[in-house]
Amino acid sequence: MQRVKKGRDDSHVVLERLTDQTCAFCDDGLLTPGEYKGNQAILCKSCNTPAVQLW
Numbered sequence: 001m002q003r004v005k006k007g008r009d010d011s012h013v014v015l016e017r018l019t020d021q022t023c024a025f026c027d028d029g030l031l032t033p034g035e036y037k038g039n040q041a042i043l044c045k046s047c048n049t050p051a052v053q054l055w
Ligand SMILES: [Zn+2]
Pocket: 023, 024, 025, 026, 027, 029, 030, 044, 045, 046, 047, 048, 049
């Protein structure tokens, strides 16, 4: 999982780039914006593994 500092100019680009990408941790998951431990993140819909977390 990547961690990206919130407020960086490219943080929203990172989220947009990863949305709808396939999950690296399971076979048929798609990444979708959500929350992980209270932080904005991109998570897999299938296995709930966060790919990126903004903190
Ligand atoms: Zn997954």
